[in-house]
Amino acid sequence: xxxxxxxxxxxxxxxxxxxxxxxxxxxxxxxxxxxxxxxxxxxxxxxxxxxxxxxxxxxxxxxxxxxxxxxxxxxxxxxxxxxxxxxxxxxxxxxx
Numbered sequence: 001x002x003x004x005x006x007x008x009x010x011x012x013x014x015x016x017x018x019x020x021x022x023x024x025x026x027x028x029x030x031x032x033x034x035x036x037x038x039x040x041x042x043x044x045x046x047x048x049x050x051x052x053x054x055x056x057x058x059x060x061x062x063x064x065x066x067x068x069x070x071x072x073x074x075x076x077x078x079x080x081x082x083x084x085x086x087x088x089x090x091x092x093x094x095x096x
């Protein structure tokens with residue numbers, strides 16, 4: 001599962017638990033309906049922290065509570081290898 005999928009899943013879960021639609025949550029939280037739709041449909045692969053925070057406020061939970069689930073705990077996000085990071089720095093610092 002990708003991070004964006006876990007975020008979308010969590011929003012859907014919280015909507016069900018609170019008996020609200022994503023459209024209603026838009027009005028409660030102040031997050032534009034288009035933004036929520038984009039997150040839920042996977043069009044936004046990197047949901048913004050501010051949008052997630054506003055949704056949390058609407059649900060009456062903290063960011064910690066939002067991300068404190070088995071789905072998020074089990075995510076594996078590959079980090080760039082140290083070699084690649086060093087190559088990028090060398091290219092940025094290279095003078096020709």
